[in-house]
Amino acid sequence: MFTNKRCLFHIFKAATLSLLLTLAIGTKANAMTIVLDPGHGGAGTAGAGALYPPYMEKSLNLAVASQVKSELESAGITTYMTRTSDDQNPSLDQRAAYAKSVNADLLISIHFNSCGTHDRNGSEVWTSLYSTYYTTGYSVGSNILQQLAGLGLVSKGVKTKLGNSGDYYGVIRYGVALGVPTIIVEHCYMDNAYDRSILESKGLSGIAHADATGIINYVNSVGGAGASLAKSDPVSLTEGATANGSTAGTAVAPTVKANSGTTTRTTTSSGFPKDAAGNIIYTDPSGNTATFTPAQWSKLLGNWAYTGEAEDYIRKVPAGDLKAIAGQ
Numbered sequence: 001m002f003t004n005k006r007c008l009f010h011i012f013k014a015a016t017l018s019l020l021l022t023l024a025i026g027t028k029a030n031a032m033t034i035v036l037d038p039g040h041g042g043a044g045t046a047g048a049g050a051l052y053p054p055y056m057e058k059s060l061n062l063a064v065a066s067q068v069k070s071e072l073e074s075a076g077i078t079t080y081m082t083r084t085s086d087d088q089n090p091s092l093d094q095r096a097a098y099a100k101s102v103n104a105d106l107l108i109s110i111h112f113n114s115c116g117t118h119d120r121n122g123s124e125v126w127t128s129l130y131s132t133y134y135t136t137g138y139s140v141g142s143n144i145l146q147q148l149a150g151l152g153l154v155s156k157g158v159k160t161k162l163g164n165s166g167d168y169y170g171v172i173r174y175g176v177a178l179g180v181p182t183i184i185v186e187h188c189y190m191d192n193a194y195d196r197s198i199l200e201s202k203g204l205s206g207i208a209h210a211d212a213t214g215i216i217n218y219v220n221s222v223g224g225a226g227a228s229l230a231k232s233d234p235v236s237l238t239e240g241a242t243a244n245g246s247t248a249g250t251a252v253a254p255t256v257k258a259n260s261g262t263t264t265r266t267t268t269s270s271g272f273p274k275d276a277a278g279n280i281i282y283t284d285p286s287g288n289t290a291t292f293t294p295a296q297w298s299k300l301l302g303n304w305a306y307t308g309e310a311e312d313y314i315r316k317v318p319a320g321d322l323k324a325i326a327g328q
């Protein structure tokens, strides 16, 4: 009897401790503010990001971010989004400024990948080169990748990339400049058969749940409080090079050069008629026409450089959208 009472007492103590811990974590989680950035956006296909019919990246990003937001809020984490409709397209520095304006502890940019040859797959996270920002990004990124790997996606690691003015990716560069640790999550390649099979079987809700779980695990691992950060020197690399970050002692997967979306493509444009001056005459599926100089055409194809088969995609785009992208 005595033993049983002791036992019950210990059970009570353990239960109370567990409740207190839960409350403590819950309370601290409230102290963290996260901004989710659904990548891309803007009217029509011009703001789509990657295109792989029937997928438009901007819509996938928004759907995933919206569910992540509601799951994080259910866990007591204050969460905002940089855009809430497909047609919005804040600039990268506006997205970072918004995160700063709400005192975000983290800015997480949500993306889906694609490539011309359809032969790449896997998840990857991009973080800042700067050491303390790298550490935070690596930590939350690793937690997210672990969950995505649980869905069957190949984890390609948390990576960094140096550009002319520090971090290569604009949203990371702007975020860090304002003191907000920023990462880009490339969930999978929506044009790759293997990744698409997972995307379609788990659904966007499965992807979003993995993100939310990873983020919550990260928040709990740091006790719910954002790290205090100071900017340090980036590692020394040349433009376009990649590094595994400037923090020693953390093993990460080999880096892979990202698709920047700014590549220009050379093309024969064999499938499109030309006028006497060599300009490309385009007719969209609705019968609207537009004429583009070879330079404009090259720029248009560059917009689709990371979607692959640029000319095939362009055939589906309204002439008006193409004229807007070409600056006509």
Ligand SMILES: [Zn+2]
Binding pocket: 039, 040, 049, 050, 057, 111, 112, 113
């Ligand atoms: Zn993207």
